[in-house]
Amino acid sequence: MSGRLYLVPTPLDHGCAVQSPLDDVLPLRTLRVAAALTHWISENAKSTRAFLKRVDACVPLAQPIQALHISELPRAVHKKGDHAGVAPFDARPLLAPALQGTDIGLISEAGMPAVADPGSSVVRAAHALGLEVVPLVGPVSPLLALAASGLGGQHFAFVGYLPQASEARARRIHELEARALRGGQTQLFIETPYRNAALLRALLQTLQPGTRLAVSHGLTLDGGATRSATVRDWRTDAEAHAFAGDAPAIFAIGA
Amino acid sequence: MSGRLYLVPTPLDHGCAVQSPLDDVLPLRTLRVAAALTHWISENAKSTRAFLKRVDACVPLAQPIQALHISELPRAVHKKGDHAGVAPFDARPLLAPALQGTDIGLISEAGMPAVADPGSSVVRAAHALGLEVVPLVGPVSPLLALAASGLGGQHFAFVGYLPQASEARARRIHELEARALRGGQTQLFIETPYRNAALLRALLQTLQPGTRLAVSHGLTLDGGATRSATVRDWRTDAEAHAFAGDAPAIFAIGA
Numbered sequence: 001m002s003g004r005l006y007l008v009p010t011p012l013d014h015g016c017a018v019q020s021p022l023d024d025v026l027p028l029r030t031l032r033v034a035a036a037l038t039h040w041i042s043e044n045a046k047s048t049r050a051f052l053k054r055v056d057a058c059v060p061l062a063q064p065i066q067a068l069h070i071s072e073l074p075r076a077v078h079k080k081g082d083h084a085g086v087a088p089f090d091a092r093p094l095l096a097p098a099l100q101g102t103d104i105g106l107i108s109e110a111g112m113p114a115v116a117d118p119g120s121s122v123v124r125a126a127h128a129l130g131l132e133v134v135p136l137v138g139p140v141s142p143l144l145a146l147a148a149s150g151l152g153g154q155h156f157a158f159v160g161y162l163p164q165a166s167e168a169r170a171r172r173i174h175e176l177e178a179r180a181l182r183g184g185q186t187q188l189f190i191e192t193p194y195r196n197a198a199l200l201r202a203l204l205q206t207l208q209p210g211t212r213l214a215v216s217h218g219l220t221l222d223g224g225a226t227r228s229a230t231v232r233d234w235r236t237d238a239e240a241h242a243f244a245g246d247a248p249a250i251f252a253i254g255a
Numbered sequence: 256m257s258g259r260l261y262l263v264p265t266p267l268d269h270g271c272a273v274q275s276p277l278d279d280v281l282p283l284r285t286l287r288v289a290a291a292l293t294h295w296i297s298e299n300a301k302s303t304r305a306f307l308k309r310v311d312a313c314v315p316l317a318q319p320i321q322a323l324h325i326s327e328l329p330r331a332v333h334k335k336g337d338h339a340g341v342a343p344f345d346a347r348p349l350l351a352p353a354l355q356g357t358d359i360g361l362i363s364e365a366g367m368p369a370v371a372d373p374g375s376s377v378v379r380a381a382h383a384l385g386l387e388v389v390p391l392v393g394p395v396s397p398l399l400a401l402a403a404s405g406l407g408g409q410h411f412a413f414v415g416y417l418p419q420a421s422e423a424r425a426r427r428i429h430e431l432e433a434r435a436l437r438g439g440q441t442q443l444f445i446e447t448p449y450r451n452a453a454l455l456r457a458l459l460q461t462l463q464p465g466t467r468l469a470v471s472h473g474l475t476l477d478g479g480a481t482r483s484a485t486v487r488d489w490r491t492d493a494e495a496h497a498f499a500g501d502a503p504a505i506f507a508i509g510a
Contacts (some may be wrong), residue, residue, distance in 0.1 A: 007402050011298040025392045028276075115401055115408040123405030127483040135399040136279045137475060143398050146370055147262050152379030153370040157412035157440065178467065214383040220392060228382040 003098035009138025014110040021196040034060040036106040045070040058113040091125035148226040149214035150255030156186040164214040173206040193246045207231045214252040217244040258353035260381040262395025269365040285391040291313040292360040300325040346380035403481040404469035406509030411441040428461040441509040448501045462486045472502040
């Protein structure tokens with residue numbers, strides 16, 4: 001019988017100075033499965049080992065960390081105009097142990113693997129090989145941000161990064177605003193953290209006064225917050241213009 | 256100091272005969288916050304009490320269930336052509352206890368509140384009143400389905416229900432396929448469970464052979480599964496045509 005591919009989510013505190021206990025954000029089943037796995041596919045073996053050390057503090061690992069097999073994914077390929085672009089690749093060789101009956105974990109740097117990261121090629125390969133794919137529960141930042149925004153959650157899209165060039169960015173903002181207002185589809189997007197302030201400025205210049213804008217940072221973390229208001233209200237609150245600072249943030253616009 | 260609005264996710268086993276322990280799918284922090292809350296806003300007080308009974312088995316409740324305050328949301332208003340349509344309403348009166356300093360929990364029937372349910376009006380009202388909104392970690396079925404699909408997770412949209420009339424539904428399927436193939440945006444949608452088979456048939460008749468289609472059911476539950484393949488492969492596998500049965504399912508199409 002073939003092994004399964006488990007999609008193992010991780011906390012959103014990657015790179016943060018203060019990290020809370022894993023069981024604050026991961027259910028026991030996720031921790032138990034992670035503790036039992038001996039084979040992993042990851043973006044970065046070093047941070048996977050750091051994560052597993054934290055798992056071990058909650059649920060003892062089946063094998064010492066040094067004895068685990070961790071395969072790294074190919075590095076992200078940055079396509080022009082698309083930060084998060086990763087060329088699809090044939091990940092079937094990485095899954096060979098599963099064909100011998102060994103369960104494998106897929107893990108990303110933060111959050112749910114195969115959402116906004118290169119892991120989907122691995123999941124696709126697992127389906128091609130007829131392996132069972134099992135997603136485990138953990139934090140998923142775009143959906144936490146959507147819920148916390150108070151914007152319509154019945155229809156929504158996550159559109160990644162906006163263009164950096166100011167004219168192209170303004171055009172894209174108008175396009176997303178039209179989809180949010182006329183199409184009723186809340187639009188979520190992200191930015192490289194040090195450009196948060198520039199993006200927020202562009203949004204406040206470009207959007208209509210009545211459009212709602214929400215920004216979340218530090219989701220699931222101490223000191224995290226969400227601000228959601230009309231563009232009119234954002235404009236008149238000078239303090240809000242530095243809201244997310246240079247923390248990883250998620251932006252949303254809606255009716 | 257004002258109270259907070261906590262967004263408390265629930266398991267995806269609402270209405271299932273067999274339910275697993277809550278800590279399988281909810282992290283300890285979510286359980287601890289839920290156990291401490293005395294005021295709730297919910298779609299259905301009866302199922303909120305049933306959920307809190309399960310919480311109590313993991314983390315003892317601060318107050319007996321009979322002593323809790325549970326306010327119900329207005330019933331969903333089914334707008335023509337949109338099953339999940341809920342008219343926005345002024346939810347500020349429901350949040351009065353928070354202005355006196357009491358934390359309030361918002362909860363839905365299954366999964367994350369304010370995603371694909373009427374809770375967003377409450378979240379919006381909380382922002383209008385200047386309350387802190389704190390989303391807690393738990394299962395979110397559209398994102399579990401996206402991760403398990405192996406379809407591109409860098410750009411995606413959740414579009415709710417498709418039209419029921421066959422011509423309108425076929426037009427909508429073509430439109431979603433174009434967004435998935437030309438726009439590179441994975442499209443996720445749902446159906447009333449007893450219509451799963453009819454929707455799957457329509458998808459297999461309408462989509463191009465090379466388009467990828469994924470269907471997930473029973474996410475986070477025993478016996479749950481995800482099938483992801485090209486339309487060509489779905490068509491040649493007669494068994495697959497009854498894949499989701501009449502279980503709640505999530506459909507995805509992508510390149």
